[in-house]
Amino acid sequence: MDGLFGRFLEAASAGSLAAAVEAIGVFDDALRFHTRMEESLFPPGQAEKLVAAPGETPADALFRELRLEHVQIRELSGMIRRVLGESADLSAARALAGSLAQRWDAHTAREEREWLGPLSS
Secondary structure, three states: OOOHHHHHHHHHHOOOOHHHHHHHHHHHHHHHHHHHHHHHOOOOOOOOOOOOOOOOOOHHHHHHHHHHHHHHHHHHHHHHHHHHHHHHOOOHHHHHHHHHHHHHHHHHHHHHHHHHHHOOO
């Protein structure tokens, strides 16, 4: 995923609209597949929740929050795709990309620390 996003960043930084549009399309499609696959690994009943419920366990909260982060990251990726497709605004796309990169980095670090890390212990 990092490599695919890097291709978009390189194209956008170089001012190549066509390459940026193609790269964000590839990244966005891969991101949607990636997050769907991750969510399929969540414990049963955990993949659909976005709002805290009374009596939520720490595990419930973790998987709900990871899913919410997926939604936010997909939305940012989709916004970049729409900005480039509708207005060809590389500057706006680069600005959104900064937010996406920060959220993606924080999310993957959290997954590794709180979900995947404990599984390998």
